[in-house]
Amino acid sequence: MRLSIRRGTMLLLCVFGLYIAGKALYKVFMCQSRLARSRKVSVLVKGSNQTRFRYSHLSPMVFVGGVPRSGTTLMRAMLDAHPLIRCGEETRVIPRLLGLRQGWKRHGEERQILEDEGVTQETLDAATIAFLLEIIARHGEPAPMLCNKDPFTLKSSIYLSDIFPNSKFILMLRDGRASVHSMISRRVTIGGFDISSYRDCLTKWSHAIEAMLFQCTLVGPNRCLTIRYESLVLQPRTTMVKVLRFLGVPWHEGVLHHELAIGQPGGVSLSRTERSTDQVIKPVNLEALTRWVGHIPADVLEDMENIAPMLSRLGYDPGANPPDYGQPDPEVINNTEKVLRGEFKLPANLKRPSHESMSKASRPRG
Amino acid sequence: MRLSIRRGTMLLLCVFGLYIAGKALYKVFMCQSRLARSRKVSVLVKGSNQTRFRYSHLSPMVFVGGVPRSGTTLMRAMLDAHPLIRCGEETRVIPRLLGLRQGWKRHGEERQILEDEGVTQETLDAATIAFLLEIIARHGEPAPMLCNKDPFTLKSSIYLSDIFPNSKFILMLRDGRASVHSMISRRVTIGGFDISSYRDCLTKWSHAIEAMLFQCTLVGPNRCLTIRYESLVLQPRTTMVKVLRFLGVPWHEGVLHHELAIGQPGGVSLSRTERSTDQVIKPVNLEALTRWVGHIPADVLEDMENIAPMLSRLGYDPGANPPDYGQPDPEVINNTEKVLRGEFKLPANLKRPSHESMSKASRPRG
Numbered sequence: 125m126r127l128s129i130r131r132g133t134m135l136l137l138c139v140f141g142l143y144i145a146g147k148a149l150y151k152v153f154m155c156q157s158r159l160a161r162s163r164k165v166s167v168l169v170k171g172s173n174q175t176r177f178r179y180s181h182l183s184p185m186v187f188v189g190g191v192p193r194s195g196t197t198l199m200r201a202m203l204d205a206h207p208l209i210r211c212g213e214e215t216r217v218i219p220r221l222l223g224l225r226q227g228w229k230r231h232g233e234e235r236q237i238l239e240d241e242g243v244t245q246e247t248l249d250a251a252t253i254a255f256l257l258e259i260i261a262r263h264g265e266p267a268p269m270l271c272n273k274d275p276f277t278l279k280s281s282i283y284l285s286d287i288f289p290n291s292k293f294i295l296m297l298r299d300g301r302a303s304v305h306s307m308i309s310r311r312v313t314i315g316g317f318d319i320s321s322y323r324d325c326l327t328k329w330s331h332a333i334e335a336m337l338f339q340c341t342l343v344g345p346n347r348c349l350t351i352r353y354e355s356l357v358l359q360p361r362t363t364m365v366k367v368l369r370f371l372g373v374p375w376h377e378g379v380l381h382h383e384l385a386i387g388q389p390g391g392v393s394l395s396r397t398e399r400s401t402d403q404v405i406k407p408v409n410l411e412a413l414t415r416w417v418g419h420i421p422a423d424v425l426e427d428m429e430n431i432a433p434m435l436s437r438l439g440y441d442p443g444a445n446p447p448d449y450g451q452p453d454p455e456v457i458n459n460t461e462k463v464l465r466g467e468f469k470l471p472a473n474l475k476r477p478s479h480e481s482m483s484k485a486s487r488p489r490g
Numbered sequence: 491m492r493l494s495i496r497r498g499t500m501l502l503l504c505v506f507g508l509y510i511a512g513k514a515l516y517k518v519f520m521c522q523s524r525l526a527r528s529r530k531v532s533v534l535v536k537g538s539n540q541t542r543f544r545y546s547h548l549s550p551m552v553f554v555g556g557v558p559r560s561g562t563t564l565m566r567a568m569l570d571a572h573p574l575i576r577c578g579e580e581t582r583v584i585p586r587l588l589g590l591r592q593g594w595k596r597h598g599e600e601r602q603i604l605e606d607e608g609v610t611q612e613t614l615d616a617a618t619i620a621f622l623l624e625i626i627a628r629h630g631e632p633a634p635m636l637c638n639k640d641p642f643t644l645k646s647s648i649y650l651s652d653i654f655p656n657s658k659f660i661l662m663l664r665d666g667r668a669s670v671h672s673m674i675s676r677r678v679t680i681g682g683f684d685i686s687s688y689r690d691c692l693t694k695w696s697h698a699i700e701a702m703l704f705q706c707t708l709v710g711p712n713r714c715l716t717i718r719y720e721s722l723v724l725q726p727r728t729t730m731v732k733v734l735r736f737l738g739v740p741w742h743e744g745v746l747h748h749e750l751a752i753g754q755p756g757g758v759s760l761s762r763t764e765r766s767t768d769q770v771i772k773p774v775n776l777e778a779l780t781r782w783v784g785h786i787p788a789d790v791l792e793d794m795e796n797i798a799p800m801l802s803r804l805g806y807d808p809g810a811n812p813p814d815y816g817q818p819d820p821e822v823i824n825n826t827e828k829v830l831r832g833e834f835k836l837p838a839n840l841k842r843p844s845h846e847s848m849s850k851a852s853r854p855r856g
Contacts, residue, residue: 134500138507145508165620167531213607217594217614224586240763241579247628248583254531254620262613397606 165254169266172389177266181253185260185288186211186271186371189278190296191332192314193306195353197400198382198408199296200273202356202364204392205382208373210267213395214274215259222280225252229283253287265390269373279332281339285347292371295340298353299440299447300329300432305416312399322424323431330434337434354449360408361453380455383407383468396476406468407459414446531620535632538755543632547619551626551654552577552637552737555644556662557698558680559672561719563766564748564774565662566639568722568730570758571748574739576633579761580640581625588646591618595649619653631756635739645698647705651713658737661706664719665806665813666695666798671782678765688790689797696798703800720815726774727819746821749773749834762842772834773825780812 166180188200188211200211228234228248238248260272277284281293304325307314318324340348349370355363364379378385385391386405394401403412424431428442441447452460462468532546554566554577566577594600594614604614626638643650647659670691673680684690706714715736721729730745744751751757752771760767769778790797794808807813818826828834 131496131500134497134504138500138504141504142507142511145511165531165533165624213609215609216604216607217590217609217617220590221587224583224590228583237763238582241582241761242629242759243579243581243583243625244628247625250628251583251621251624254624255617258531258617258620259609259613262610262616264608393608395607397603 165250165257167257167261169261171266175266177261177268179257179261179266179270181257181288182290183288184269184372185291186269186294187277187281187284187291188271188273188294188296189275189281190298190336191300191303191329192275192312193303193310194275194296194298195356196273196275196296197398197404198353198356199294199351199367200271201382201386201392201394201404202360202379202408203271203367205378205385206368206373206376207378207390208267208376209269209271209371210264210390211271211273212264212393214398215263215272216274218256218259218272219274219276219279221252221255222277222283226280226283249287256287264393267390269371276332278336278339281336281343281348285343291347293340293343293348294367294370295336295348295350296353296356297333297337297350297438299416299449300326300333300435301420301428301440301445302353302412302414302416304329305419306412309415309419310399322420323427326424326428326432330432333434333438354413357408357410357413358450358452358456360456381407387471394474396474401474402470405470405474406463408456409460409463410452410456411460411463413449417446420445531616531623533623533627535627537632541632543627543634545623545627545632545636547623547654548656549654550635550738551657552635552660553643553647553650553657554637554639554660554662555641555647556664556702557666557669557695558641558678559669559676560641560662560664561717561722562639562641562662563764563770564719564722565660565717565733566637567748567752567758567760567770568726568745568774569637569733571744571751572734572739572742573744573756574633574742575635575637575737576630576756577637577639578630578759580764581629581638582640584622584625584638585640585642585645587618587621588643588649592646592649615653622653630759633756635737642698644702644705647702647709647714651709657713659706659709659714660733660736661702661714661716662719662722663699663703663716663804665782665815666692666699666801667786667794667806667811668719668778668780668782670695671785672778675781675785676765688786689793692790692794692798696800699800699804720779723774723776723779724816724818724822726822747773753837760840762840767840768836771836771840772829774822775826775829776818776822777826777829779815783812786811 166178168176168178170176186203186209188196188203190196203209204211225248228238229245235245238244260270263272278293278295281295284291285293304322306312307317307325308319308322311319313319317328337350340350349367351363351367360380365375368375368379382392382404383406386394392404394404425445428435432442435442532544534542534544536542552569552575554562554569556562569575570577591614594604595611601611604610626636629638644659644661647661650657651659670688672678673683673691674685674688677685679685683694703716706716715733717729717733726746731741734741734745748758748770749772752760758770760770791811794801798808801808
């Protein structure tokens with residue numbers, strides 16, 4: 125009799141124990157799935173090595189930009205050489221969507237109509253986040269830190285910093301005379317820039333960089349870093365140390381040899397249509413630093429101060445042709461000698477297919 | 491001694507039982523979350539009654555469209571009056587995103603560049619789906635069947651039917667002379683239409699409806715249904731029976747009295763800026779059916795066959811002013827008398843605020 129009582133209590137204890145364990149695990153499961161549901165837009169991407177990455181508007185992200193021909197491709201290639209970061213080619217579609225969005229946001233009229241139509245700014249933001257995430261996440265191999273380089277996205281830094289709270293921004297600065305000479309000599313058509321005129325391009329350059337710098341300043345130094353193209357090519361090590369520290373990723377020697385990572389899995393993927401491809405296949409070098417000197421019409425040189433007021437504001441002496449950009453590191457001099465010896469040729473798979481497609485590539489990007 | 495052995499076995503059983511229970515529940519949790527992960531873009535919306543709806547590209551969806559001033563608002567209002575369907579006001583942003591997407595899809599040049607940049611058509615579709623889902627799902631109260639009405643979206647029926655495999659399309663047809671008279675007399679500016687000229691508007695109407703009808707035909711009769719505005723107002727019951735059967739939703743008497751659902755929870759939400767609002771607050775009536783007669787210049791009337799070839803293709807006799815649109819149901823005659831007695835006034839909250847905002851509302855939609 126006493127025995128069966130003991131057995132009874134034991135059985136009761138078992139049942140009770142099972143009940144408690146079940147309840148606990150059920151709670152875990154519920155909370156997990158509620159977590160998943162409450163999550164805003166998120167994108168899942170499977171890497172070639174089958175690892176899965178999930179990205180949301182809270183994921184860390186880098187936006188690299190600036191006026192075209194200011195070293196944005198070099199910067200993103202050096203970041204692409206870091207195992208934890210993936211940038212990839214220009215998407216071209218992101219600036220256009222941001223253009224639409226800014227239109228709906230800015231213009232009081234249109235904004236009022238949309239509110240009347242029941243399309244709130246929150247809804248538009250959710251839709252924009254969803255679109256941008258899909259593009260950026262699926263644009264290449266997934267990586268712990270995603271990066272996007274479409275030069276003009278930095279016109280929207282304030283908005284992007286708002287919808288992606290953990291994003292950071294790298295604004296490339298360069299002597300406008302060099303950027304403009306590059307546009308004109310390489311016939312890189314950019315929306316709004318008349319590449320037959322140094323005067324017009326330098327004016328537009330000044331306006332564009334002023335707008336981007338304004339946004340960068342408002343986003344603040346913790347989230348927007350300005351990098352000079354000149355420092356990047358003269359002192360790549362110190363510059364990239366600064367960049368990676370800003371991004372909060374560990375140092376990786378590979379970023380100083382991006383040319384070795386081209387076409388490598390998880391390395392640097394290049395586009396046949398982008399105009400910088402034949403340059404970034406080479407190691408960091410000084411080839412392009414002062415190539416502009418001697419190409420700018422005299423009347424434009426005389427009037428430089430007024431045509432491009434941002435030159436002096438950025439510390440580029442508008443009267444000096446060229447100004448002193450600083451001292452190069454030894455390895456850069458060494459790289460430049462190799463480049464001048466013509467040691468780096470464009471691989472066939474990166475050659476721009478036909479003259480026709482060259483005309484395509486040079487369609488407006490702005 | 492025998493007792494303690496029994497106790498021991500009991501304890502072992504308990505531990506074993508707990509282990510099994512734990513493992514089972516863990517499996518349930520894992521499979522659930524894997525399910526969630528494998529899901530493509532999806533949007534979760536919470537209704538005012540706290541019910542949660544999750545939408546994906548596989549959700550059933552209705553797109554209502556046609557040339558503006560063809561009864562698209564009346565149709566969506568009648569569908570809004572159905573408890574299982576929510577359309578809501580025009581979003582205005584969806585046609586613009588579709589415009590961008592079509593550009594990237596159609597033009598071989600741009601398409602080739604995007605492929606070179608590593609932005610595949612699949613990526614662009616995923617991004618477009620994500621954007622459209624966010625807008626459509628968050629545009630109003632969630633419902634089992636979502637609906638969108640932006641007249642010109644039906645220019646993209648083929649593409650939409652492809653990215654939303656369970657979507658259906660309702661293309662509104664109307665005597666172009668009536669649509670055009672409505673645009674011109676109510677000064678509804680539409681992208682590309684010169685509302686100072688009957689000839690121009692009738693030409694554009696003919697082109698637009700031809701393009702939409704072409705897309706509708708390719709999508710096929712199981713997924714795209716054409717509805718005449720004239721049938722909708724003359725025989726609302728038989729027409730809506732046909733529509734709801736096509737959509738696969740049960741009949742609901744409320745769709746014949748959309749005016750009673752205006753402003754009701756889960757009912758019809760109207761916009762202050764849309765030009766049809768002052769009309770759809772009234773029950774289905776014949777007011778607008780033949781209002782165009784006597785307003786079209788003689789030279790345009792004579793040349794009607796050539797200006798708007800789609801008239802005869804759609805069965806609207808271009809020589810008859812007006813043609814015989816058919817016999818009205820008794821309740822419609824009754825409604826029309828009430829309307830003519832002026833029994834339906836625009837509520838203050840739906841009045842268009844100021845002349846200024848009227849100019850806003852009449853900005854191009856195409």
